[in-house]
Amino acid sequence: MDIKPEEMINIDNKPPQKSWMDVRPDLSKGRYCYPSQPKALEYLGMPNPREWSPADDDWKLPPNWQEIIHEGFKERLGKYRSLKVFMDTCVRCGACADKCHFFIGTGDPKNMPVLRAELLRSVYRNDFTTAGKILGKLAGARKLTKDVIKEWFSYFYQCTECRRCSVFCPYGIDTAEITMMARELLHLLGISIHWIMDPVSNCTRTGNHLGIQPQNFKEIIEFFCEDIEEITGVAIEPSFNRKGAEILFITPSGDAFADPGTYSFMGYLMLFEAIGLDYTLSTYASEGGNFGLFTSSDMMKKLNAKMYHEARRLGVKFIIGGECGHMWRVLHQYMDTMNGPADFLEVPKSPITGTVFENAKSTKMIHIAEFTADLIKHNKLKLDPSRNDHLKVTFHDSCNPSRAMGLLDEPRYVLQNVCNYFYEMPPNTIRENTFCCGSGSGLNTEEIMELRLRGGLPRANAVKHVHEKYGVNMLACVCAIDRAVLPPLMDYWVPGVGVTGLHELVGNALILDGEGERTMNLRMEDLPGAEGDDDDE
Amino acid sequence: MNVHYISALLAVVVLGFLAYLGTEVLGLQSLFGIFIPYLAVCVFIVGAIMKVMNWAKSPVPFRIPTTCGQGKSLDWIAQNKIDNPSSTVGVVVRMFFEVLLFRSLFRNTKAGIKEGKITYEWEIFLWVGALAFHYSFLTVLVRHMRFFLEPVPYCIKIVETLDGFFQVGLPGVLLSGVVLLAAVLFLLARRVVMPQISYISLMADYFPLFLIIGIAGTGLYMRYFARVDVVAIKELTMGLVTFKASVPAGVNSIVFVHLFFVSVLFAYFPFSKLMHAGGIFLSPTRNMASNNRMVRHVNPWNPELKFHTYAAYEDDFREKMIEAGLPVDKEA
Amino acid sequence: MTNDKPKIIAGLVIFVILVTCPMWINMGKNKPAPKLEMAAEAQAKGYCVLPKADMKEKHMQILDGWRNSVVRSGQRVYVNDQGKRFDMSLSNTCLECHTNKAEFCDKCHVYASVNPYCWDCHVNPKEK
Numbered sequence: 001m002d003i004k005p006e007e008m009i010n011i012d013n014k015p016p017q018k019s020w021m022d023v024r025p026d027l028s029k030g031r032y033c034y035p036s037q038p039k040a041l042e043y044l045g046m047p048n049p050r051e052w053s054p055a056d057d058d059w060k061l062p063p064n065w066q067e068i069i070h071e072g073f074k075e076r077l078g079k080y081r082s083l084k085v086f087m088d089t090c091v092r093c094g095a096c097a098d099k100c101h102f103f104i105g106t107g108d109p110k111n112m113p114v115l116r117a118e119l120l121r122s123v124y125r126n127d128f129t130t131a132g133k134i135l136g137k138l139a140g141a142r143k144l145t146k147d148v149i150k151e152w153f154s155y156f157y158q159c160t161e162c163r164r165c166s167v168f169c170p171y172g173i174d175t176a177e178i179t180m181m182a183r184e185l186l187h188l189l190g191i192s193i194h195w196i197m198d199p200v201s202n203c204t205r206t207g208n209h210l211g212i213q214p215q216n217f218k219e220i221i222e223f224f225c226e227d228i229e230e231i232t233g234v235a236i237e238p239s240f241n242r243k244g245a246e247i248l249f250i251t252p253s254g255d256a257f258a259d260p261g262t263y264s265f266m267g268y269l270m271l272f273e274a275i276g277l278d279y280t281l282s283t284y285a286s287e288g289g290n291f292g293l294f295t296s297s298d299m300m301k302k303l304n305a306k307m308y309h310e311a312r313r314l315g316v317k318f319i320i321g322g323e324c325g326h327m328w329r330v331l332h333q334y335m336d337t338m339n340g341p342a343d344f345l346e347v348p349k350s351p352i353t354g355t356v357f358e359n360a361k362s363t364k365m366i367h368i369a370e371f372t373a374d375l376i377k378h379n380k381l382k383l384d385p386s387r388n389d390h391l392k393v394t395f396h397d398s399c400n401p402s403r404a405m406g407l408l409d410e411p412r413y414v415l416q417n418v419c420n421y422f423y424e425m426p427p428n429t430i431r432e433n434t435f436c437c438g439s440g441s442g443l444n445t446e447e448i449m450e451l452r453l454r455g456g457l458p459r460a461n462a463v464k465h466v467h468e469k470y471g472v473n474m475l476a477c478v479c480a481i482d483r484a485v486l487p488p489l490m491d492y493w494v495p496g497v498g499v500t501g502l503h504e505l506v507g508n509a510l511i512l513d514g515e516g517e518r519t520m521n522l523r524m525e526d527l528p529g530a531e532g533d534d535d536d537e
Numbered sequence: 538m539n540v541h542y543i544s545a546l547l548a549v550v551v552l553g554f555l556a557y558l559g560t561e562v563l564g565l566q567s568l569f570g571i572f573i574p575y576l577a578v579c580v581f582i583v584g585a586i587m588k589v590m591n592w593a594k595s596p597v598p599f600r601i602p603t604t605c606g607q608g609k610s611l612d613w614i615a616q617n618k619i620d621n622p623s624s625t626v627g628v629v630v631r632m633f634f635e636v637l638l639f640r641s642l643f644r645n646t647k648a649g650i651k652e653g654k655i656t657y658e659w660e661i662f663l664w665v666g667a668l669a670f671h672y673s674f675l676t677v678l679v680r681h682m683r684f685f686l687e688p689v690p691y692c693i694k695i696v697e698t699l700d701g702f703f704q705v706g707l708p709g710v711l712l713s714g715v716v717l718l719a720a721v722l723f724l725l726a727r728r729v730v731m732p733q734i735s736y737i738s739l740m741a742d743y744f745p746l747f748l749i750i751g752i753a754g755t756g757l758y759m760r761y762f763a764r765v766d767v768v769a770i771k772e773l774t775m776g777l778v779t780f781k782a783s784v785p786a787g788v789n790s791i792v793f794v795h796l797f798f799v800s801v802l803f804a805y806f807p808f809s810k811l812m813h814a815g816g817i818f819l820s821p822t823r824n825m826a827s828n829n830r831m832v833r834h835v836n837p838w839n840p841e842l843k844f845h846t847y848a849a850y851e852d853d854f855r856e857k858m859i860e861a862g863l864p865v866d867k868e869a
Numbered sequence: 870m871t872n873d874k875p876k877i878i879a880g881l882v883i884f885v886i887l888v889t890c891p892m893w894i895n896m897g898k899n900k901p902a903p904k905l906e907m908a909a910e911a912q913a914k915g916y917c918v919l920p921k922a923d924m925k926e927k928h929m930q931i932l933d934g935w936r937n938s939v940v941r942s943g944q945r946v947y948v949n950d951q952g953k954r955f956d957m958s959l960s961n962t963c964l965e966c967h968t969n970k971a972e973f974c975d976k977c978h979v980y981a982s983v984n985p986y987c988w989d990c991h992v993n994p995k996e997k
Contacts, residue, residue, distance in 0.1 A: 009653050015736035079838055081595040082821045088588070089816030092742050094727075094734040095641075095663060098648040104655060114737050131741075131808055138544060140739040166603040170635070170642040170667075171813055172822035174603060204845045205853065214854050215861035241864050283863060284850050297598075302844040313847055313866075333601055336833045359609045359623075363830035374611055404601070406608025406621040406827060413614070428646055428657040432605040432620070458648075461655040582888055586881050593877045683982035685891035687900040694982060707933050764926040767981040772902040778891040779898060818880060 001449065005493055008454065013107030020115060021122070021142055025154035027054045033157055033445050036197035041190060043201045044299075048190025054153060059146070061189050066144055070127055072188045076181050077128065083181050086173045087124045090117060096165035096175075101436050102158050105454030110155050113165035113175040119151055120182050153191055156182040158451060160440035161294070161326075162399035167432050179441070184296045192295070196442035199291045203303055207286045208253035214240075214283035220256050221281065224266045231524065233516040236273045238281055243314050245280035246351060250307060251322025251368075252289040254480035255501070261483040263522040264323060264501030267510075271372065271503065274512050275352045275380060279320070285310035288327040289480060293334075294442040301338040304330055307365075308339050318348040319365040323501050325398035325479035326440065328367060332405045336363040353378040367401075369410040369478060372506060376417045382511035387518060388419035390528045391474040393505070394466045395424070396459065396486070397434035398479035408432075411478050411502050418509035423470040429462035439485035452485065453492050460493035467494050475499050542729065545743030549751050549798075556797035561790040569793040570773055571782040577800035584807025589815050600834040603822040609831075623828040635823055639667055663727070670720035674749075676700055676713035677756070684774040708760060718753040721746055741810055748802050755795040765789045903976040911966040911973075918949055918962075932959060932987065959991050 016023055032054040041049035050060050062068060077084050096113040098104060103111040110116060118140065125132030125141035132141030142148070161176035186192065199209035206213055212220070218240055225236045239245065251268065255261040272279055285306045292300035311319055321331055336342065345364035348357040355374045360366045375381050395415055401407040408431050415422050429435050438456025466472040475486055475497055486499040508521050521527055559565040606617025618627045619634065634640035647660035679696050683689045701709040725746045728738045759765045769787040776782040806812065818824065826832075851858065851865055858865050886893075911917075917924055918931065935957035938944045947955045956962050967973045970993045978985060 006653060009650065011650060013733070015732050020736065078595055079598060081592055081597045081819065082601065084592050084595050085816050085819050085821070088592070089810065089813040089820070091810045091813050092734075092737050092739065093642075093663065093667070094731070094737060095645050097733050097737075099646075104648050109733060109736050112733065112737065118737065129808075135740075138541070138740045140741060163603055166822050167605050168641055168644055168646075170639050171817050172603060172635075172641065172820040174601065174822045177601065177822075205850075207850065213857060214863055215857045218861050218863060243864070283858070284847050298840060298842055301840070302842050305842070305844040306847075309844070309847060332829050334599055336829065337599055337836050338839065340833050355611065357611075358831065359611075360830040362833045365830070370610060373614075377611070377613060403603055403605070406604035406606060406617070407610070408607045409614045410610060426657070433644075458655055465654070578888070582885060585884065589877060589881055593874055597873070682891065686894055687980065689979075689982040694984070697982065698984070707929065766925070767983070768902050768977050771981055775895070775900055775902070779895050779900065780892075785902070815884075819877070 001453065001492060003450065008450075009457065011105065011107040011454075013103070013109075015109045020109060020118075021137065023110075024147055025110075025151045027150060027154060029055060030447065030450060032154065033193035033195055033443065033448055036192045036194045040194075040197040040201040041192070044197070044204065046190070046192075046197075047188060050190060054150070059149070059189075059191065061146070061149070061191075065149070065189050068188050069123075069144055069149075069185055072185050073124065073127065076184065077124075080177075080181070082174070082177045085171075086117065086178060087121055087128075089171045090114060090121070090173055091171075092118075093170065095168050095170065096173075099165045099168045100175075101160075101162070101164070101438055101458045102451075102455045105438070105457040106158075106451070108158075110151075111158055113159075113169075113173075116155050116159060116175055117173065117178045119148070119155055120178055123148060149186070149189065149191070152182050152186060156186070157193060157443060158455075160399070160436045160438065160443055160455065162436035162440055163403040164399070164433070164436065167403060180293075180297075183294065187296055193442065193445070195445035196291050196294050199289075199442075200295055200299060200303070203287050203289075203291065207282075207284045207306065208256070209287055209289060209291070210253060210257055212253065212257065212286070217256065217283045217286050221265075221269070224262065224269060227522075227524070228266055228270060231518065231520050231522060232270070232512055234270075234273065234512045234514055236269050238269055238272070238279075240281050240283055241314070242280035245314060246278040246317050247280075248285070248307075248311050248314060248316040248319045249279050249281055249322070250285055250288045250319060252324040252327055252480035253287045254289065254324075254484055255322060256286070258480075258484055260487070260498070260500055260504060260523070261480050263504035263507065264483070266522050267501065267503030267505070267507030268322060268368065270507045270510055270512060271375075271381075274382075274510055275375065278351065280314060280316070282310045282314070288322055288324050288331075290327060290330045291442055293326050293330050297334075297338075300330060300334060304335050305339045307331075307335070308342055308345075311342070312344045317346040318360075319345070320348075320368055320371055321365055322368050323478035323480065323503060325400040325481060327400075327480075328407070329400035329404045331363065331365055335365070350374055352380050367407055367410070369407060369414055369502060372503070373410040373413045376414060381506075383418055383506075383509045384511055385418050385420050385509050387508050387521070387527060388505055389421070391419055391500075391505075392421040392423060392470055392472045393419050393474045393476050393500075394463060394472045395422070395430070396437070396463075396475055396477040396479075396482060397430050398477060398482055399434060399436050399440060401478060402432050402434050406432075407478075411476075414502055414506060415476060418505045421470075423466050423472055425462040425466050429458065435459040435462065437479075437482050437485050437489065439489075440481055444481055444485045449488070453489060456485070456489040457493065459486075460489050463490065463497055464494045467497055473497055476502055476505060478502050539735070541738055541740040542743050545740045545747050548740075548744060549747040552748075552797065552801055553751055553755075553794050556794040557790050560793040566784040566788070566793065569797050570784045570788070571777065573800045574777060574796060575782075577803040581803040581806055584804075585812070585815060588807050588812055589819070592816070592819050596837045597821050597825070598836040598838065599821075600825050600827075600829050601821050602825045602827045604827050608827055621827050623826050623831065625826065628824060628826050632818070632824055636817055639664055641823075642667060662723075666720050666723045666727070669716050670724060673713040673717040673720060677717055677753075680711065680713065684771050685778045687771075687775055706761070711760075714753060714757050714760070718750065718757060721749045721753060725750070745802070745805070745809065745811060748798055748805070752795065752798045752802065755791055755798065759789075759791055759795065763789065763791055765792060903980050905977070906969060906972040908967055908969040908973065910968050914966050916953075917966075918947065918955055929985070932963075935959070959987060960994050964994055 038049035122142045131139045156179045159179040163176045166174035202211035229235045255265040290303045292303040342364045347361045348366045357366045435458040439452045490497045604621040606620035608621045609616045609623040622628045642664045645660045646657045682693045700711040766787045769785045772785040
């Protein structure tokens with residue numbers, strides 16, 4: 001990054017003189033995500049596949065693009081009460097303005113959630129309200145032009161659907177909902193980004209984002225097992241696509257192929273081994289993440305359908321889901337509605353503790369943090385938290401588990417049992433007030449790195465606070481996107497802070513039956529104090 | 538100063554003059570005193586109902602509460618039953634706080650950058666201003682029932698007595714009217730002075746503020762400065778609510794200006810952002826229980842979609858799967 | 870989907886009832902404004918402290934002025950435009966002519982829901 005952190009934080013948030021309607025979006029290189037490839041759209045049967053670039057003047061829209069948007073808008077107003085109510089009730093009080101990480105990090109007024117929504121609302125007024133039709137601009141209405149489409153593309157891909165604004169809105173207006181609608185509308189014109197549509201098409205075919213084929217998926221996991229054996233001396237043999245297993249375990253595929261998520265995957269495997277869980281992994285439903293959430297409700301449903309489909313085929317009793325943010329938004333708030341009822345599954349009951357997960361009695365899928373917290377509470381795990389003593393840990397609440405689920409204390413309980421040094425970031429930046437990593441909702445792509453670093457600034461700044469105050473050197477999280485994007489964010493803003501999944505820490509603290517003395521952690525780094533290294537800190 | 542601000546102010550001034558000249562010069566007392574108020578109330582009621590029914594017509598396909606606290610989980614984890622409610626009672630309590638106490642606005646913070654660090658301060662003034670505005674307006678409205686009820690119920694008198702608790706001035710100052718004007722001026726000042734808020738403000742944001750300033754201003758003027766014949770005014774208003782409307786002699790034109798402003802506010806309400814009053818009740822991020830994994834929510838338009846089935850997947854990868862020792866449903 | 874239409878309609882019914890409550894509380898009954906009734910003594914006198922119109926609008930201010938004058942300065946004499954002198958006294962001057970307090974004062978005050986606190990201290994001589 002050319003800009004130094006101390007320069008980037010000098011943020012000018014003075015709005016321009018001109019009315020926002022007259023300010024055109026900046027679509028220079030580095031300010032936009034690369035568009036999707038025609039072949040991905042063709043494979044998915046989505047409209048208007050073509051070669052184009054957001055930097056081009058001509059976006060090669062279909063000839064009746066205005067009509068498509070108008071009809072698409074109308075259809076969605078009819079399908080979603082949320083959209084209608086959110087279009088009508090905003091009073092522009094501005095409470096949401098400085099709650100958005102992108103506004104804090106860029107100072108761009110169109111990154112205030114209220115104005116982001118006005119980008120859509122202005123067209124809504126023009127097309128669907130009497131006042132807008134008569135009074136026009138005076139009523140905050142404007143005609144749909146190609147520049148408006150470009151503006152939508154720019155700013156609805158500068159929203160990570162984190163819902164922080166909706167916590168503060170006195171009417172509960174949720175910009176995530178508005179962004180989802182806007183992105184659906186853009187999809188109707190063939191406007192989408194590579195980083196979302198490529199995973200979506202991969203996921204459709206191979207079952208996961210990177211397009212890992214079944215045999216490779218198996219190899220990767222087996223490779224983890226080799227590492228685990230090297231570290232602990234215990235051999236683990238997980239099963240794949242096994243019918244009759246009690247539990248199906250699904251985690252984001254990011255955990256399978258990208259560090260440090262891989263260490264969390266090892267943590268899951270070790271945990272299940274330690275308790276002798278009867279579970280299986282699926283190569284078909286090998287993706288917990290669902291970039292359909294960032295595409296359209298139809299796409300979300302199609303990708304999510306695989307989970308129940310596979311659970312039914314394998315005849316498992318219930319499903320455990322790994323650590324992932326947006327995955328859990330889908331699982332908690334959409335899955336049962338879209339692809340349920342899951343009457344072929346049983347209400348999740350921990351085979352180890354006997355705990356019945358009443359909170360998942362309909363969806364029949366539980367979060368690994370819920371499962372592990374219950375194990376720890378019932379003393380079913382042998383843990384040596386001192387193995388994590390070289391870490392001073394803080395916890396980043398992911399947007400979706402916090403604001404679309406309320407999974408806050410489970411991961412904290414687990415953390416406090418697997419490490420001895422845990423420090424909270426300031427209250428305005430955690431739990432329901434948590435700040436996004438800056439790269440959620442499919443924006444974790446390289447070409448917009450500066451925007452991502454800006455969007456991640458509030459999170460990084462809070463980490464910096466505990467880094468300086470308590471010497472925090474490890475940021476724990478329960479989200480695969482976090483694990484992918486927080487490392488570069490930390491390197492830029494708070495060098496010296498690493499990123500870990502919750503179950504990596506669990507794996508490190510966990511004492512497996514028959515294991516030898518650990519000299520390395522799951523990253524194969526030497527453990528301080530091990531192997532005669534006696535200098536106690 | 539911008540076009541939104543000026544045009545809203547101008548619109549309210551013109552409306553005021555219309556009513557003043559209409560009654561003072563043209564003698565259109567019946568128009569401004571009877572016809573327009575009736576029309577405004579009808580538009581208000583019918584318009585608001587139609588707006589809400591229009592919202593209600595669209596289904597709520599997904600259960601999407603914004604959870605602002607620990608969800609229902611394991612028995613030993615304390616749930617935040619209000620900010621993350623899983624029961625109807627919890628939702629009712631959450632909505633109660635939201636509607637009557639502006640719970641979400643109470644959370645408001647102000648972000649700033651100081652010495653290379655981002656800071657967050659609790660920012661309570663918007664909440665205080667909003668609460669002061671809405672409750673003083675409500676009190677004023679309730680007090681005005683003395684013009685619409687005969688005999689005046691004791692509870693209305695109590696409200697007025699409490700409102701005039703300080704017994705200052707003559708006639709005794711009623712706190713609500715003064716607070717209303719102060720609060721609405723504060724809300725206006727925010728919009729004018731704060732650059733970001735000014736940037737997002739539309740004419741539709743200024744217009745109701747100026748209108749309410751007009752209403753409160755004429756009201757305070759009549760009570761404390763102009764001497765108006767209250768008995769005649771009540772004769773007019775009682776005529777309206779008993780459907781025996783007539784305009785008695787001795788009603789000052791300023792009364793008609795006041796009444797006209799109120800009529801405009803009523804008629805404007807259903808077509809404007811003022812419908813947030815109804816919208817909050819229908820906001821799916823607030824009025825739904827976060828019991829998603831416990832109770833299935835049904836989407837009435839849930840589409841049947843073809844997804845990539847396991848069979849299709851296996852067809853695609855069967856040989857490789859067999860080679861890798863993965864179980865398959867159909868042997869090659 | 871839980872059908873929430875009944876709840877919404879119930880809410881709208883409450884809304885309409887609240888907005889229209891003055892109409893149905895009054896039940897459409899005509900409740901005319903009270904007519905001012907002058908006592909015989911007042912009619913016989915033929916004049917008041919100020920002309921009728923002024924008295925209607927400003928009696929409150931005048932009485933307030935009288936109270937302050939009497940209580941704070943001990944000055945009890947009021948001279949009007951015609952040079953007539955009056956004793957600044959609600960009970961003795963005003964009520965001497967306006968002997969019908971219930972008809973003359975209370976009726977309008979009650980109708981307009983105005984609660985002057987004159988009678989917290991003063992007494993109506995007729996009620997002694």
